[in-house]
Amino acid sequence: MPVPLTIKEDEVSVTAIRAQGAGGQNVNKVSSAIHLRFDIPASSLPDDVKERLLCLHDSRITQDGVLILKAQQHRTQDMNRLDAFARLHELVNSVATPPRVRRATKPTRASKVRRLEGKSQRSGIKATRGKAGLHD
Template identity: 70%
Template structure:
């Protein structure tokens, strides 16, 4: 079984916003000043159409109603590391959707299986009834 080719994001399609806000009392201002917001428009991207549809249908809080993925990163001191982390999280999100879901097994019993079950039941009840007559 071979794996499908990995969907690779084009870094040119990703929009970055550097957040430069002063930290509140006691907050590390360097971390806040290196925070990054990644904005990725699903409709304008070069992703395959099936992947775009599955991304939109995904119930993730990072995806807005108009089809824009917003990922925030501010754990590192440098902006480059925060960008790399946000891009990695976006890639993981796309990878999770890139593989089509497996078709589910039918959960309701088919007509044929219902009939087989009923026939088996009636045969068992006839055998039981015959036994009680013989011993009684």
């Protein structure tokens, strides 16, 4: 298990904004939601991790390579800040390990036999279908 990558706090821009949705007066007057911006190309992450992050088909990553996370699950700004950082670390650590290289292998003789038996069995089932008296 590789060591989790660390992200420097000065590489992350955190802004407090007003949350959306239900919550009444608290939502309308308190900026408890967190908008976190992380510039992937300008970060101190290893180049291979940056490349894998930028290759993710994630709508939260802009064309410029900036990851934008919005956290508004909790009532307090501190909890939303912790949630945003946790999600950022989770995303970065998910691509931290390089994908395993696939080695092409040949199917075994037994698997070939099983496949052909299954095909002939299915063929027999389909051959029995149809109108009566056609094959007589």
